[in-house]
Amino acid sequence: MSTQKGTIGVTTENIFPVIKKFLYSDHEIFLRELVSNAIDATNKLKTLSSFGEYKGDLGEMNVKVSVDKEAGTLTVSDHGIGMTADDIEKYINQIAFSGAEEFLAKYKDKADNIIGHFGLGFYSAFMVAKKVEIRTLSYKDGAQAVNWICDGSPEYEMQPIEKTERGTDIILYIDDDNKEFLEQARIDTLLKKYCRFLPVPVLSGKEQEWKDGKYVDTDKDKVINNTEPAWTKKPSELTDDDYLAFYRELYPGQDDPLFWIHLNVDYPFTLTGILYFPKIKNNIDVTRNRIQLYCNQVFVTDSVEGVVPEFMMLMQGVIDSPDIPLNVSRSYLQSDTAVKKISTYITRKVADRLEEIFKNNRTEYEQKWDDIKLFIEYGMLTDEKFCERAMKFVLVKDTEGKYYTLDEYKTLIEAEQTDKDSNIVYLYSTDTVAQYNYINAATDKGYSVLVMDGQFDSHFIGLLEQKLEKSHFVRVDSDVIDNLIRKEDRKAADLTPEQRNILTTVFKSQVPKVEKAEFLVTFEALAADAAPLVITQNEYMRRMKDMAAMQ
Ligand code: ADP
Ligand code: MG
DSSP: OOOEEEEOSOSSSOSHHHHHHTTGGGTTHHHHHHHHHHHHHHHHHHHHHHTTSOOSOOOOOOEEEEEETTTTEEEEEEOSOOOOHHHIIIIIISTTOOHHHHHHHHSTTTOTTOOOOOSSGGGGGGGTEEEEEEEEEOSSTTOOOEEEEEOSSSEEEEEEOOOOSSEEEEEEEEOGGGGGGGOHHHHHHHHHHHSTTOSSOEEEEEEEEEETTEEEEEEEEEEOOOSSOGGGSOGGGOOHHHHHHHHHHHSTTOOOOSEEEEEEEOSSSOEEEEEEEOOOOSSOOTTSSOOEEEETTEEEESOOBTTBOGGGGGOEEEEEOTTSOOSSOHHHHHHOHHHHHHHHHHHHHHHHHHHHHHHHOHHHHHHHHHHHHHHHHHHHHHOHHHHHHHTTTOEEEBTTSOEEEHHHHHHHHTTTOBOTTOOEEEEEESOTTTTHHHHHHHHHTTOOEEEOOSTTHHHHHHHHHHHSTTEEEEETTSGGGGGOBOHHHHHHHHSOHHHHHHHHHHHHHHOTTOOHHHHHHHHHHHHHHTOOSOOOHHHHHHHHHHHHHHO
């Protein structure tokens, strides 16, 4: 093969100005693209080797990113499949032809972690480089190593070179506007962001050691990534400590999370991940420590608006899916059917998990309730589907610190706290200190008072009034308490005034010191029996005893 010149296969006169402008604010993603390609090349070779189509020694399979400040270059090297001149012609010179797709079609079953098709791909290198060089040797028997150079015009040059190591070096001659990418610290930051959990070891810079009062480079290459992050493992392989350790790796210095969910689905879309329920005391801040979106272990973004329901933005952790279309506009993302399915799936899983913990471990659930309450209330307020599910496991707390489900609480109070329109009256306090006297007055009368002092509680009360039939929420310091009618009162009220008079006279004559409340119980018994308006002394004493026992 001799030197060959040609024009890359684009129809517009020159694609490079477009590339430079495109996603300009995001030009750092070139590194993600190049490292992804290097990982793909590595994984492809592993796949071929496992199929017996590559019989050679795989050797050390890592990806290296090195900067040479003097030469003004940044190089991404791999020991993957490499490229022949024909490959370059096909996959590089003809822009927009993705080799990843072709490879996947051929080795579908095995090669599930090919990243491919990300964004601008290889050509994103021209966002930061005035010249790009490829030096590559294919894994194929007897392959000739090739060098390809392009200086940012549509013309390229290709020629045979000496290269004995299998794999590819992509050399970027960084342009003057982008000198920052020649700083090891800047590259470290980028690699930490995009490559932290890539499946192949990524090396960049040197390990440091403390020597003579300062840090100095050793000659050991620094490994950037954790190649086996927790979400890629089976839940059965992981202990609680593993989940917590992974959380701390993602969000150093944070309080440990309350619960987590390991997501794992193959159909109708592929998605794995671990979502954590963080402690949320007050003051929700969705901009902090957000869910991170990955595509085959490559970091894509941590702005997941539109991918997960809004309330889930309060969760933390990782979602990894090759099925979420990347680098497209938000509005497109929100209307994408795959994304909708994913969103629905995650909502369901989150509800499943909470219900499961609630059912199997009520004590733990109650202990953590105060910290998860905001999340669940926010979810119920903003997501209809989640709300339906959560009606079963949302808790309310009374002023004594006891927790109840909505059903339990209704059963508790319905006999005692009803108004004249037969609404069940939920008394609540928005401030247990300021309303202390009112709470005492209410509990002295035997009423139960809920604590509703959370950030969303006023909205949440509105929601409950809609959802719970014949319910009425009343502040404990309002005068409604005095108008509450107990079930017994209502029964008593069913009596005609004449009946009531007769009864009162009978009781007063028989037992002069009977209190009002005690009267009512007996009234009820009588009304229920629809019996003659007399009661024997014995029967009366029995009922009094029952009542004393109940109190
Ligand atoms: P994609 O990764 O979506 O296929 P790219 O533009 O990133 O698109 O890359 C185009 C093609 O170039 C790849 O599919 C692959 O065939 C080839 N390629 C790029 N980088 C390398 C590399 N480091 N080793 C081997 N082949 C590569
Ligand atoms: Mg690519």
